[in-house]
Amino acid sequence: MAEIHADGGPLPHIPDDLTIPQFLLDSHHPSRPVLKKTQPWLIEELTGREIGSDELRARTFGLANALKIRWNISSDDVVCIFGPNHVDYPIAIWATHRLGAIVTGANPAYTAEELVYQLTTTRARVLISHPGSLPVALEAAKGGGLPADRVVVFDPVPGASNLTVHELIAQGLEHTQQFVEPRLKPGEGKRKLAFLSFSSGTTGRPKAVMIPHYSLIANVVQMAHVTQAKDESRPLELQRYKPGSVGLACLPFYHIYGLVVVMHFSLFIGTTLVIVQKFNFEQFLDSIQRYRVTHLCLVPPMVVLLCKHPAVKKYDLSSVRVLMSGAAPLSAELTNQLCALLPDAWIGQAYGMTETCTAVTWPPVDGRLGSLGSGGVLLPGCIARVVKPDGSLAGIGETGELVVSSPSVALGYMNNPEATAETFKDGMPSDCHVPCEQELIKVRGYQVPPAELEGLLLDHPDVGDVCVVGIPDEYSGELPLAFVVPSADAQARINADPAAAAAVRKAIMKHVADHKTAYKHLVGVEFIDAIPKNPSGKLLRRFLRDRAKALRESGKLTIAVRAKL
Structure with a gap:
């Protein structure tokens, strides 16, 4: 088995001198579709509140300005976001990036002790919490030496004196710009950190993966290129991804799948995102019907519910045009059940890791259904091989380590050279090794x-x-x-x-x-x-x-x- 190079031709230019909000909010990339009519970028699931591009940019500016005014957040400082999805979660990310600072998203299921580990490991200077996560956030801030007045909540909490994101945005919009947004030199985007995203920690304590701005931008460009999101010349039935689509953001934004594929890629290609704070299956079904959701990014447990739960029969899911599963294997049997449930949808699965800033494979775009059990095809720009323990390339049917090279690969693990050397071969950020045998x-x-x-x-x-x-x-x-x-x-x-x-x-x-x-x-x-x-x-x-x-x-x-x- 030789090295496998992805099809799809050369990638479009990947800018290496832009931050993520500059790429998404301030510039136009050749692979990006042009919106023909105004549409909301974000919708709050339970209330139906819509946020368009102008309000989103203004709120991002206001929060960035307030973070600078109040706590002098600046280049390479870290802001931790703790809690489930929120309609202002993207705004908190991009406001932090406007300052040249770094975002680390924390699992809302964390205990105070686990959150303390993330706060102290990243040396976070501000903690933005979901209201329901505030008690744990305050306990962790105390344990991690973070002043209580640096714990901010997305929405007001009765009896709590913590500032809200809305209050900070209002304060920031009342002042002229107090920060100098970084302008990166050519190539600097490959080194400038955007995220410290924690690995799952299934083989020890979670490790902080260092993801530069370029990695996320590269992955978005790869996905936009392979999906041909800008190509309007194809028949409508073959335009799987196009502006005006509606996605349901039910995967957590702190996780790399939700962060890159659901949030950044979807918004880049003109998809309106319905933001789900807490996954409830019947509410999930109702939202698909209510908002005429066309695109679903799910994980296998959600697929199991779709295929097994008796409530599914009560809802109209005919709007779903694309369903993609990731983060864990989706069996051929479940895929067949999905096909029966959604006979008109394109169904497939992708594969990726935090260390590759999400996707390295994608469902085939030339057919409604890929090979059953397949993890998809390599994204353009990726190279893959399977290496046996003796260093030789594995043959068909042999197991080993999957070695992936991609422009989106992270820089390594923060302050962990041993783990970096073990996972990122020879210290090179282009090769990421993942054991394939550990679950057999x-x-x-x-x-x-x-x-x-x-x-x-x-x-x-x-x-x-x-x-x-x-x-x-x-x-x-x-x-x-x-x-x-x-x-x-x-x-x-x-x-x-x-x-x-x-x-x-x-x-x-x-x-x-x-x-x-x-x-x-x-x-x-x-x-x-x-x-x-x-x-x-x-x-x-x-x-x-x-x-x-x-x-x-x-x-x-x-x-x-x-x-x-």
Whole structure:
């Protein structure tokens, strides 16, 4: 298997002397569509409040001016944004960038201790919090040595004296410009930091990924180029991305997928974004119907709900033209279910990482449906290869490390040269290595991808959600165990007759046995209320491996010895 170079021809020019708001708000790029009529940039989901381009630019200026006046925020200072999505979240980002400062977005599920780690690691000087996250924000600010008056909230909180973003914007707009916006020299955009985005931390404490302005701009240009967003010469039915589309921003902006693909790319190509503060599935369905949403960027757990939840039948989803899944694998079975649910939509999945400033692959643009189970095709400008442990290139069907080169790759991990050297090969920001074997279950030397079994299991009517993990076995090395959230119908049968649980388990295990070779058969099924996942939708298998271990040690999980496979 040789190095794979992406198709799509040469990329358009990627400006390396602009900051992100200068690129998005102040200039025109050749790959950007021209809006033929005025439309809102942002819509607040629950209220319907619309924000157009003029108001958005004014609010960005006002907040930047106030941050400078009050706390002298300037070049390379860090502003932390903590909480779920908010209609002013993009404005907080771009106001910070107008000052030459850096944004770090924090997971709203963090405890105070976890937030303290991010605040102290990045040396944040201001913390902007969602109202619902304020108690944790104040506790973390105290623990991290950040003065309480530097904790700002997006909206007023009863009984709290903290300044609001709206108050700061009003103050900033009352004054003439007090800051000097940075003007980058040619090439400086490749070094000037825009974000400190934290990796998921599944192999240790989260690491701060250093993302310069150029990386995000490059990824937006790559996506605009591959989607042909500006090309109006094609028939309307083939114009998958075009101005006037409506996207539902239900993925978190603190996460790289929501930040780059949903926020920046969507707005760049003229998509109106409906901003979702908190994901509620029935509200999600209602918003698709209410706002005639055309584009959905989702993660597999959301797709599972779309395919399994009984409420879906009550809503009109016919407006959906494009559905893209990412952040975790989407099985062929789920993809087929989506096709049945949305027969007129283009459906596919993309692959990327925080370290590559999101996407390195994209769904094919020349057909409604890509290859089932495929992560898409390489974005223009990307080079990929799979490298075996001995350094040689892997052949078809062999596993190894995926090595990706892209103009969007980050600079490395902040203050962590060891991790940078390990992940960014030879210290070069062009090569990013990702282990492909870490989730495989090894049964007597055979490789069993959990996602393959999960996709099959989600096709069973008794399975609402599922996660498959490997458990140690003296004879086989590991065996696949399924943690299953029963479907509503299966749960009702179990509630009515507890003895039905055994029949459901048996049916689920038989389903796998009927469709998979012997070494992929399940060794057991454990029912669970919910599958643990991180906010980007990745299954937290380590928690379920620990749970399986505890169940075995307590005698509540008994695994039959397999004499042969």
